[in-house]
Amino acid sequence: MQGRQIVITSTNSITELGYGNSEMWSNILNGKQGFSKKYKTIAPRQTTFSGQVDRTKIKEDYFSSKEVDYLDDIAKFAVSATLDLAKEEQFFETDMFGYDPFRIGVNIGVGLFGLGKMSEASKFFSNKDYSKISYHHLASMIPNSAPAQISIKLGTKGISTSASSACTSSLIAIKQSYLEIAGGFHDMMITGGVDAPLEDVWHLGFSKLALAESQSENGCKPFSSDRNGTVSAEGAGILFLEERENALKRGANIQAEIVGFSSTSDSFHNLAMEPSAKSPIKAMKSALKMANLNPTDIDWIGSHSPGTKKGDIYESKAISEVFGEKTPPVTALKSYFGHTIGASGVNEIIAMIESAKRGMIIPTLNLTDIDEASQINHCLEVKHCNVRYILKNSFGFGGTNSSIILKINNSNLH
Structure with a gap:
């Protein structure tokens, strides 16, 4: 393999x-x-x-x-x-x-x-x-x-x-x-x-x-x-x-390569999140390890962040633990889509690919007053830059966590 x-x-x-x-x-x-x-x-x-x-x-x-x-x-x-x-x-x-x-x-x-x-x-x-x-x-x-x-x-x-x-x-x-x-x-x-x-x-x-x-x-x-x-x-x-x-x-127009992924479980509660956030932390770290990348190699994070009181803080804690002070821009794409549940991860990946191949990072909408408990590197306006590696998180009921890393085909830049 x-x-x-x-x-x-x-x-x-x-x-x-x-x-x-x-x-x-x-x-x-x-x-x-x-x-x-x-x-x-x-x-x-x-x-x-x-x-x-x-x-x-x-x-x-x-x-x-x-x-x-x-x-x-x-x-x-x-x-x-x-x-x-x-x-x-x-x-x-x-x-x-x-x-x-x-x-x-x-x-x-x-x-x-x-x-x-x-x-x-x-x-x-x-x-x-x-x-x-x-x-x-x-x-x-x-x-x-x-x-x-x-x-x-x-x-x-x-x-x-x-x-x-x-x-x-x-x-x-x-x-x-x-x-x-x-x-x-x-x-x-x-x-x-x-x-x-x-x-x-x-x-x-x-x-x-x-x-x-x-x-x-x-x-x-x-x-x-x-x-x-x-x-x-x-x-x-x-x-x-x-x-x-x-x-x-066959002459296909390659959009991105899947280079890393990982899935973990909180093993804590069917609806509540485990306070330490160690399972989503592990998912992101394991995806990075599979991709043979350092945290600083990631250019953009698509967070899960559904807009719930505890869920967003939980993910902020995990992202901070993995990426520290050098956290790349983070965009909460549910501010655009809402929460499409089983389709949320892939729809947000598609939006990130469409953005990245245009040399852009799109911002989180409606984020004018950031929660003090979520002080990560939020993307607040469109950034024009070369995006090579993106990381997407999805977390869900039952304590399920998944992270995936894509390498964008920059030859497709529009």
């Missing part, structure tokens, strides 16, 4: 911030946030924001009339993002880039299951409308419905699976996909993450945990002294991974 270079050759993102990378990047440049005041719930701690995908932009010809009815949004978002990317990259015209379909796998991170179809079936059951509950509800609820539908639509015949580890799901999926190629099991992996959590049961749970944003003027405000919770959002992010030599042979 050592010596094989695994690269990201293509990316695509679907969120409220943008349907596709171009729209997403345009909105980021304009300082737009990917959530708005249009979701009302039964939650006692009333949330005023959510990040909702514009469903009118999903191409109807991707799905049959029956699929439109029975597929959950997690499958629709993931399939749409993947098929858009496949068309852009001429995946079908080049006969799957020349790869054996049994050597192309799919691994999509999903933090939740098909919550929309679960809620729909529950309502039918409560109203005793049993005839409206279909066996398709069962198939749409399982987490691997997204990778299964991608495999069906593309005709790939390698592994089709789903990584599910709360908010770290997409980073775990990327890591597992890397290992599939590095271990010689597959030549190409379609990976990333998806989630569609905007149901009352989700908002109610977040409300009772006091994690949901409540009546804020700007929504998600990571590291800000007046932050009061995160903004739930939905979406999908997709990456094509290949071995570098194979990618170069």
Whole structure:
């Protein structure tokens, strides 16, 4: 496995911030946030924001009339993002880039299951409308419905699976996909993450945990002294991974190389963070070790920072421990996207790649009054510089922590 270079050759993102990378990047440049005041719930701690995908932009010809009815949004978002990317990259015209379909796998991170179809079936059951509950509800609820539908639509015949580890799901999926190629099991992996959590049961749970944003003027405000919770959002992010030599042979436009990653567990509490932050510290240090890098080699950190009171301080402590006084610029990308749960890591990676290949580091939005307990090197305005190595963190419920390091292909500078 050592010596094989695994690269990201293509990316695509679907969120409220943008349907596709171009729209997403345009909105980021304009300082737009990917959530708005249009979701009302039964939650006692009333949330005023959510990040909702514009469903009118999903191409109807991707799905049959029956699929439109029975597929959950997690499958629709993931399939749409993947098929858009496949068309852009001429995946079908080049006969799957020349790869054996049994050597192309799919691994999509999903933090939740098909919550929309679960809620729909529950309502039918409560109203005793049993005839409206279909066996398709069962198939749409399982987490691997997204990778299964991608495999069906593309005709790939390698592994089709789903990584599910709360908010770290997409980073775990990327890591597992890397290992599939590095271990010689597959030549190409379609990976990333998806989630569609905007149901009352989700908002109610977040409300009772006091994690949901409540009546804020700007929504998600990571590291800000007046932050009061995160903004739930939905979406999908997709990456094509290949071995570098194979990618170069077919003329692929390499975006970045995966050079380091690590995952750890707090082993402390299902919802609370372990106060010492030793597990996220270990994740970052181990990722650096795998990449054979020093902390000073990292040019930019994409923090997890959901905008919760304790979560942001927890991560600040970990970053300070690893990077010390020479901490590179830190950007909290959920200030743009909100929290897309299982899709958060990959969507934020895509935004960082889009920014870095333009020689830019984008700032955290709404950060005007920094919490005294989060005194790290926050990026407060656009920085124009050469970005070679980026580190992205994702942490989640159950004490799961993941860090990944990418080497940006600077020959792609726009």
